[in-house]
Amino acid sequence: MLAIQDLVKVYPSGTRAVNGVSLEIQRGEFVVLIGLSGSGKSSLLRCINRLVEPTSGRVVFDGADVTRASRAELRRIRRRIGMVFQQFNLVRRGSVLSNTLAGRLGYRPAWRTILGRPLREDVAAAFENLGRVGIADKAFARADALSGGQQQRVGIARALMQHPDLMLADEPVASLDPATSHSVMKYLEEINKKDGITVICSLHFLSLARRYGTRVIALKAGAVAFDGRPDAIDERRFKEIYGEDAVEVEIGPERSQPQPMSATEAALAALASDPDLGGIADR
Amino acid sequence: MAEYFVARGLPVPAELSQNPLTHWRRLVVIALSLGVVYIGLRITKIDLSSANPEYAAGVIGQLFHWDFSILTPRDEFETFWDTAEGQMIVTIFLGIIATVFAIIVALPLSFLGARNIMTGNVLTGGIYVVVRLVFTIIRSIDVLIVVIIFGVLLGIGSAAGVLALAFHNVGVLGKLYSEAIEGIDPGPLEAITATGANRVQVIWTAVLPQIVNPYISFTIYRLDTNVRLAPILGLVGGGGIGILLFQSVNLLQYGAAGLIIFMIVVTVALMDFASAQIRRRLV
Numbered sequence: 001m002l003a004i005q006d007l008v009k010v011y012p013s014g015t016r017a018v019n020g021v022s023l024e025i026q027r028g029e030f031v032v033l034i035g036l037s038g039s040g041k042s043s044l045l046r047c048i049n050r051l052v053e054p055t056s057g058r059v060v061f062d063g064a065d066v067t068r069a070s071r072a073e074l075r076r077i078r079r080r081i082g083m084v085f086q087q088f089n090l091v092r093r094g095s096v097l098s099n100t101l102a103g104r105l106g107y108r109p110a111w112r113t114i115l116g117r118p119l120r121e122d123v124a125a126a127f128e129n130l131g132r133v134g135i136a137d138k139a140f141a142r143a144d145a146l147s148g149g150q151q152q153r154v155g156i157a158r159a160l161m162q163h164p165d166l167m168l169a170d171e172p173v174a175s176l177d178p179a180t181s182h183s184v185m186k187y188l189e190e191i192n193k194k195d196g197i198t199v200i201c202s203l204h205f206l207s208l209a210r211r212y213g214t215r216v217i218a219l220k221a222g223a224v225a226f227d228g229r230p231d232a233i234d235e236r237r238f239k240e241i242y243g244e245d246a247v248e249v250e251i252g253p254e255r256s257q258p259q260p261m262s263a264t265e266a267a268l269a270a271l272a273s274d275p276d277l278g279g280i281a282d283r
Numbered sequence: 284m285a286e287y288f289v290a291r292g293l294p295v296p297a298e299l300s301q302n303p304l305t306h307w308r309r310l311v312v313i314a315l316s317l318g319v320v321y322i323g324l325r326i327t328k329i330d331l332s333s334a335n336p337e338y339a340a341g342v343i344g345q346l347f348h349w350d351f352s353i354l355t356p357r358d359e360f361e362t363f364w365d366t367a368e369g370q371m372i373v374t375i376f377l378g379i380i381a382t383v384f385a386i387i388v389a390l391p392l393s394f395l396g397a398r399n400i401m402t403g404n405v406l407t408g409g410i411y412v413v414v415r416l417v418f419t420i421i422r423s424i425d426v427l428i429v430v431i432i433f434g435v436l437l438g439i440g441s442a443a444g445v446l447a448l449a450f451h452n453v454g455v456l457g458k459l460y461s462e463a464i465e466g467i468d469p470g471p472l473e474a475i476t477a478t479g480a481n482r483v484q485v486i487w488t489a490v491l492p493q494i495v496n497p498y499i500s501f502t503i504y505r506l507d508t509n510v511r512l513a514p515i516l517g518l519v520g521g522g523g524i525g526i527l528l529f530q531s532v533n534l535l536q537y538g539a540a541g542l543i544i545f546m547i548v549v550t551v552a553l554m555d556f557a558s559a560q561i562r563r564r565l566v
Contacts, residue, residue, distance in 0.1 A: 051477055079479030083478075091471045091493070093495075094492050102488050105475065105480035106479025110483040110487070113488060158474070161478075
């Protein structure tokens with residue numbers, strides 16, 4: 001469903017972020033992109049929906065040439081490609097509901113956006129999707145009042161509003177703690193298995209890649225260094241991808257944990273446990 | 284100080300032995316500053332010999348010997364709006380109307396003057412440069428000079444004062460608004476673009492919610508400044524209470540002038556307080 005041919009992205013600074021990547025991705029796959037920071041994972045993902053304009057090469061999505069699409073065609077393609085981000089990228093001052101409804105924008109005329117009158121069916125679908133990720137009760141809360149894991153679930157609900165065929169996830173759990181990471185990854189797994197949405201997800205932890213991916217693609221310096229089944233990555237391949245000095249770390253087992261701490265709580269906890277500050281949080 | 288290096292047989296860094304107070308760069312700066320002050324005193328010919336201390340003391344006394352007759356109409360031809368308090372209210376509204384006119388022009392222009400909105404192609408990039416250049420040129424002309432020019436062009440009176448103030452504020456508000464847009468979080472823009480939304484929808488959904496508060500804050504700040512500036516407009520022919528102040532000084536009615544100055548001080552202090560309170564609550 002997705003074909004990438006000789007894709008190259010060179011930034012104006014001269015950085016060759018993507019250096020000749022060719023890939024075929026089949027419907028229903030759960031592809032995990034791994035690689036060091038700066039190996040081109042984000043650029044590759046963003047070239048697929050042209051948030052980043054590729055320098056050369058072709059991206060073909062379901063028979064449509066994304067790289068040659070006009071602006072209107074590109075918008076029609078984009079609305080079938082959901083995307084979730086490391087920093088969630090919600091409108092922080094907006095409600096959870098309005099952030100979710102934003103996923104429908106590509107299907108609706110601009111005047112509806114300006115008048116602030118979403119269609120009834122869109123609102124119903126928003127509650128449906130928020131319910132799927134377990135936060136329908138937060139619909140009227142401000143987005144920035146939610147924990148990181150909850151915000152990422154809003155991000156997933158927003159993407160689901162697009163009825164996507166493909167879901168791009170750029171380090172969706174890199175800002176989350178291990179327990180929350182698993183809960184978010186499970187929602188991605190569910191939409192992949194139940195809805196048949198193809199997922200391309202970049203991850204930092206190989207343990208997560210092994211647990212959730214049906215296929216792992218490793219990038220090194222903007223080129224594909226490994227492409228195969230997750231269990232085929234052994235010690236030798238690992239060192240090839242991450243370098244000789246790398247040691248694999250585990251993200252920890254899945255377990256149910258109480259709600260993750262908010263950033264403030266975490267900061268206070270860190271302060272309190274810092275011996276140099278002598279428990280400043282208690283004062 | 285140098286023991287660390289001496290004990291290890293390392294060369295002692297020159298920085299350690301320098302006394303910043305006697306460093307040549309600092310001495311040069313001090314010498315240049317003194318030179319500027321000396322030359323300034325020589326060529327500006329500041330001369331207090333024509334001042335008359337006894338006369339000045341008398342005037343100061345009269346300034347506090349307030350003439351309350353200016354608070355009521357002097358004859359049957361004058362109305363409330365010819366009294367000092369009436370003119371004070373007129374002056375406040377001159378500032379308000381000037382601000383409103385400036386907002387109407389600066390608000391749409393500010394989007395054209397925001398780099399993150401206008402990047403993309405040469406045309407929009409060029410518009411950005413021109414708009415910001417115009418803002419800078421407008422701001423560089425002091426508001427009093429603008430009032431004098433508008434007084435010549437439009438005739439002395441409220442029209443010249445209001446339009447001059449509005450003109451100057453297009454430059455100030457335009458810059459402040461544009462910078463508010465440039466300071467927004469680009470994440471939501473990226474996310475909304477990825478849903479297939481068009482440019483108008485992206486601005487409406489991802490940009491506007493982020494700039495509402497800074498815009499209100501900047502607007503109140505300028506409203507406050509404009510109401511402070513409004514009394515001065517009258518001195519150069521811009522209408523309002525400034526004309527009354529100018530006339531009373533010229534007619535040696537220092538009792539009236541003192542009262543008017545007091546009224547302006549109270550108004551400005553109240554504006555200052557109110558503006559600070561509202562802005563504090565917004566942030």
